[in-house]
Amino acid sequence: xxxxxxxxxEIATRGRGFYDLTDQVAGILxxxxxxxxxxxxxxxxxxASLLIQENADPEVRRDLERIFSRxxxxxxxxxxxxAEGDDDMPAHVRTALTAVNLSIPFERGALxxxxxxxxxxxxxxxHAHRRRVTVHxxxx
Amino acid sequence: xxxxxxxxxEIATRGRGFYDLTDQVAGILxxxxxxxxxxxxxxxxxxASLLIQENADPEVRRDLERIFSRxxxxxxxxxxxxAEGDDDMPAHVRTALTAVNLSIPFERGALxxxxxxxxxxxxxxxHAHRRRVTVHxxxx
Amino acid sequence: xxxxxxxxxEIATRGRGFYDLTDQVAGILxxxxxxxxxxxxxxxxxxASLLIQENADPEVRRDLERIFSRxxxxxxxxxxxxAEGDDDMPAHVRTALTAVNLSIPFERGALxxxxxxxxxxxxxxxHAHRRRVTVHxxxx
Numbered sequence: 106x107x108x109x110x111x112x113x114x115e116i117a118t119r120g121r122g123f124y125d126l127t128d129q130v131a132g133i134l135x136x137x138x139x140x141x142x143x144x145x146x147x148x149x150x151x152x153a154s155l156l157i158q159e160n161a162d163p164e165v166r167r168d169l170e171r172i173f174s175r176x177x178x179x180x181x182x183x184x185x186x187x188a189e190g191d192d193d194m195p196a197h198v199r200t201a202l203t204a205v206n207l208s209i210p211f212e213r214g215a216l217x218x219x220x221x222x223x224x225x226x227x228x229x230x231x232h233a234h235r236r237r238v239t240v241h242x243x244x245x
Numbered sequence: 246x247x248x249x250x251x252x253x254x255e256i257a258t259r260g261r262g263f264y265d266l267t268d269q270v271a272g273i274l275x276x277x278x279x280x281x282x283x284x285x286x287x288x289x290x291x292x293a294s295l296l297i298q299e300n301a302d303p304e305v306r307r308d309l310e311r312i313f314s315r316x317x318x319x320x321x322x323x324x325x326x327x328a329e330g331d332d333d334m335p336a337h338v339r340t341a342l343t344a345v346n347l348s349i350p351f352e353r354g355a356l357x358x359x360x361x362x363x364x365x366x367x368x369x370x371x372h373a374h375r376r377r378v379t380v381h382x383x384x385x
Numbered sequence: 386x387x388x389x390x391x392x393x394x395e396i397a398t399r400g401r402g403f404y405d406l407t408d409q410v411a412g413i414l415x416x417x418x419x420x421x422x423x424x425x426x427x428x429x430x431x432x433a434s435l436l437i438q439e440n441a442d443p444e445v446r447r448d449l450e451r452i453f454s455r456x457x458x459x460x461x462x463x464x465x466x467x468a469e470g471d472d473d474m475p476a477h478v479r480t481a482l483t484a485v486n487l488s489i490p491f492e493r494g495a496l497x498x499x500x501x502x503x504x505x506x507x508x509x510x511x512h513a514h515r516r517r518v519t520v521h522x523x524x525x
Contacts, residue, residue, distance in 0.1 A: 107247055107387055107388075107389070107523075108247075109247070109281065109282065109283075109384070109385070111281055111350055111352050111357075113357075141389065141391055142389065142521075142523075143389075143425050143521050143523065145283050145348045145349075145350055147348070147349055147350055147357055148359075149357065149358065149359030149360075149362060150359050150361070150362070151297065151298050151299045151359070151361055151362055156481060157431065157485050157486075158431050158477065158480070158481060159431045159477055162466055162468075164465050164466040165466050165474065165477055167465065167466075168463070168464045168465055168466050168474050168477070168478075169477065169478065169481055171463050171464075172457060172461075172463060172464075172478050173481075175463065176316065176456065177312060181312075183308070183311050183312060183315065184308045184311075184312075185304050185307065185308055186302055186304040186305050186307075186308050188302075194305065194308050197298065197299055197305055197308070197309065198308075198309065198312050200298070201296060201298060201309055201313075201342075201343060202342055202343070202481075202482055203481060203482070204344060204484060205297050205362075206297075206347060206348050206349060207348075207486060208348045208425045208427070208486050208487075208488045209425075209427055209486060210391055210425055210427055210519045210520075210521035212391050217391075217393075217427055217429065217519040218429065219428075219429030219430050219431070219517065220429075221430070221431055222429060222430070222431055222485075237359065239350045239357040240350075241282075241283050241350035243247075243282075243283065243383070243523070244389070245389070247387055248387075249387070249421065249422065249423075249524070249525070251421055251490055251492050251497075253497075285423050285488045285489075285490055287488070287489055287490055287497055288499075289497065289498065289499030289500075289502060290499050290501070290502070291437065291438050291439045291499070291501055291502055316456065317452060321452075323448070323451050323452060323455065324448045324451075324452075325444050325447065325448055326442055326444040326445050326447075326448050328442075334445065334448050337438065337439055337445055337448070337449065338448075338449065338452050340438070341436060341438060341449055341453075341482075341483055342482055342483070344484060345437050345502075346437075346487060346488050346489060347488075348488045377499065379490045379497040380490075381422075381423050381490035383387075383422075383423065383523070
């Protein structure tokens with residue numbers, strides 16, 4: 106019979122970079138006992154993202170930082186919203202260019218992620234932040 | 246017991262810019278009587294986006310316009326698809342760089358949005374358009 | 386009564402470009418007999434995307450290729466992760482800039498896509514690949 110659970114993750118970031126959430130989400134799924142269904146993740150912020158990306162070579166994540174820093178450079182004079190620092194508006198742009206929610210089906214009690222896929226919180230601010238992610242599971 | 250509802254919003258835009266849908270979606274949720282579940286929003290167009298972004302300083306949205314105009318400039322000679330005007334293809338690019346669907350869990354009858362998150366329809370065409378959004382709620 | 390089904394699509398790509406999945410997803414929906422609900426699609430890779438885009442003029446897709454090639458050029462010296470070729474890291478960037486999952490409500494047995502919307506697998510690698518997409522349907 107279909108049922109749902111909803112939980113929240115609190116992630117303490119240490120500034121700009123990628124934080125792997127895959128095991129935490131898989132852990133919530135395992136504890137739920139649900140075998141088939143869909144997981145919905147929502148990040149409650151607008152200066153960080155949820156991203157599914159390559160989980161093998163860490164150079165991929167460093168290259169993503171480099172190219173996004175080119176697409177939306179810190180301190181770019183195009184930005185007027187600078188009250189919180191020169192990484193504030195670039196963080197909003199990186200969030201707009203990626204996403205704050207993900208929907209991932211699961212079966213046999215496991216997320217249907219590919220071999221090389223990890224679920225990341227991508228912190229875009231240079232300082233440490235506390236980030237909150239809603240995890241909703243619906244299935245049977 | 247789990248149940249679902251599906252409704253459609255019609256949004257009359259007045260050209261390029263952000264249109265806040267947060268209250269309309271929250272209103273549908275409230276009327277549904279559902280307390281816990283997931284909301285799925287889908288925009289039925291390819292030259293506008295659904296975006297969760299900062300709802301406080303309007304300068305953030307103006308900066309987003311500026312940077313996206315740099316990433317995909319109106320009238321850029323790279324574009325061949327120009328039949329509908331020089332903002333046509335940039336609108337498709339902005340849509341590809343953002344999203345047309347969102348999935349947001351809710352609990353206690355409220356979307357689990359962060360304090361600074363609003364749900365926006367981002368119109369990318371310079372002229373007024375009528376835009377259609379499907380709102381699907383599943384929960385109990 | 387609400388029920389769900391989960392299936393997998395295998396897509397053989399012939400290198401960079403757009404592959405229309407709309408009919409395959411609509412076919413799974415039709416066979417399921419479900420009339421109202423939500424479809425969740427997840428691509429199990431990090432160098433290709435799922436994208437809803439214009440399905441009429443193929444020039445739109447060619448323009449998308451051109452602008453994404455400018456945003457993340459093959460062989461750009463900014464990239465360190467080049468082991469699999471000069472289109473490897475640009476493929477990850479294109480994936481980050483778009484999405485690997487989509488959530489689309491359906492009613493009366495049809496996806497609530499707009500007239501001009503198609504569901505595409507966007508292959509970002511220049512060589513042929515086999516791509517796997519999870520299709521989850523939940524509804525009644």
